[in-house]
Amino acid sequence: MKKSINFLIALFVFVAIVSCEKELDLEPRQSIGIDAATSTPENINAILLAAYDIGRNTSPDNLAPIYNGNYSGEINVVSELLGNTDQVSWNGTFDNLRDVFNKALVNNNTSAVNIYADSYSITGHVNTVLDNLDKFDDTQERNRVEGEAKFLRGLVYFDMVKLYGLPYNPGGSNSQLGVPLTLTPPSVDIRIGRNTVEEVYAQVISDLTDSFNxxxxxxxxxxDKYAAQAILARVYLQQGNYAAARDAAHNVLLNSGHLLTSTYAAAFNTDDNSVETVFSWIVTNQEGTNLSNIHYATEALGGRGGDIAITQAYLDKFDSVDDDRRNFTYPGEGVSTGLLLSSKHARQFANATPVRIAEMHLIRAECNFRLGTSVGSTPLTEINALRARSSAPALTSLTLDLILNERELELAFEGFTLHDYKRTQRNIGGLSYDDNRLVFPIPQSARDRNPLLEQNPGYN
Structure with missing residues (x-):
């Protein structure tokens, strides 16, 4: 069963932390010295717990900032809107998301500001944890806390560099600007410039490798360790390091204990993580918000009525009308009448942003195909296993385009579209994969506080 987070300790510590991007205006009775806040293993664990909570859009009792919920669905939503032109439609009223879909962001776009700020709030907490590992006498507990902290930091910087930096160029120097790497506890005195994309990726791999170990x-x-390795597989795939991506995905498939659910629908909208879920962000009716549900679902199911809907162009990518993935939809009603909506985000309090074992199958299949290898399975067998689960007819042969199409069919509306098109250097509508309009601006508010932050082209 989902466990409800106990905030009594987390709140005690959390209100003391000075975020890199947000300042807390608290009464003295709520204050606590940083030395006391980091004095015990219990307090360090509470700071780590608070980092998870920021990612899933949780604020206890209005004593902390209201976080946007990067991993409650915000990053997924903007990645789908920025990466799509004709496979989804935007029907909502939020200017910030409309501008993302139209590839017309400005330097104070609310999504860009919130994702940036919440990311550094998470890393600020994590860096405080990592700076106080000496509080643990128990080696096993210390390793777990360090591993979780580095998992969160590696994940956050990986998602940030994909949104705020130009794409990673396999074989290139990757000296294009990424995001600032802050690896020390929060301080209002920190003023650093942006690290290169290469430097950010190196830190991400280091953190996730340490986390796995x-x-x-x-x-x-x-x-757990396989969650870290699954994200490592993503990182290596984004870099075009196909051997490393294949081997990481293979190890998750071989040893994590996670399996494909018997049906496609069973992988989504459950009270508990399914056997297919390697990691997800816990949402309950007391804590957290599933932002994907808000923007994809009807009002009756907890959403806004279909801000994001499916178009015929997406349906046309399927080669069979019997494919369960094609039919994993429902018609809108009320304000969304006439729209076709995805069933992936149909439960208001479903866990958010799952890392699924199906993604590992797709990574291993693609990398095996590119390398001419058959580690774990032949690419054709692996792809057909996914298709069989969805009642799609078996393929008799494969091409790279077919494999990439299978990724779109299997992982649609889960936040992969933008990054898959960039790594495979495919145009997004009429824009080249490396067009500046497909990169988020560095928020002007962050630049006002830190003049060392150079802006991305087109946003000054």
């Missing part, structure tokens, strides 16, 4: 095989609802 430190974390246990299973870790309840928190990140």
């Amino acid at each position: 430190k974390l246990p095989d299973t870790n309840g609802e928190r990140a």
Whole structure:
């Protein structure tokens, strides 16, 4: 069962942390010295817990900033809107998301500001944890805490560099600007410029590798070693390091214990993580918000009525009308009448942003195909296993285009579209994959506080 987070300790510590991007205006009775806040293993664990909570859009009792919820669906939503032109439609009223879909962002776009600020709030908490590992006498507990902290930091910087920096160029120097790497506890005095994309990727790989080595095989609802390795597989794939991506995905498939659910629908909208879920962000009716549900679902199911709907261009990508993935939809009603909506985000309090084992199959299949190898399975067998689960007819042969199409069919509306098109250097509508309009601006508010932050082209 989902476990409700106890904030009594988390709140005690959390209100003391000075975020890199947000300042807390608290009464003295709520204040606590940083030395006391980091004095015990229990307090350090509470700071780590608060980092998870920021990612899933949680604020206890209005004593902390209201976080946007990067991993409650915000990053997924903007990645789909920025990466799509004709496979989804935007029907909502939020100017910030409309501008993302229209590839017409400005330097104070609310999504760009919130994702940036919340990311550094998470890393600020994580860096405080990592700076106080000496509080742990128990080696096993210390390793777990360090592993979880580095998992979160690696994940956050990976998602940030994909949104705020130009794409990684396999074989290039990757000296294009990424995001600032802050690896120390929060301080209002920190003023650093942006690191290169290469430097950010190196830090991400270092953090996730350490996380894999430190974390246990299973870790309840928190990140375990295979969650870290699954994100590593994503990172290597984004870099075009196909051998490393294949091997990481293969190890997750071989040893994590996660399997494909018997049906496609069973992988989504469950009270608990399914056997297919390697990691997700816990949402309950008391804590957290599933932002994907808000923007994809009807009002009756907890959403806004279909801000994001499916178009015929997406349906046309299927080669069979019997494919369960094609039919995993429902018609809108009320304000969304006439729209076709995805069933992936149809439950208001479903866990958010799952890392699914199906993605590992797709990574291994693509990398095996590119390398001419058959580690774990032949690419054709692997792709057909996914298709069989969805009642799609088996393919008799494969091309790279077919494999990439299978990724779109399997992982649609889960936040992959923008980054898959960039790494495979495909145009997004009439824009080249490396067009500046497909990169988020560095928020002007951050630049006002830190003049060392150089803006992305087109946003000054």
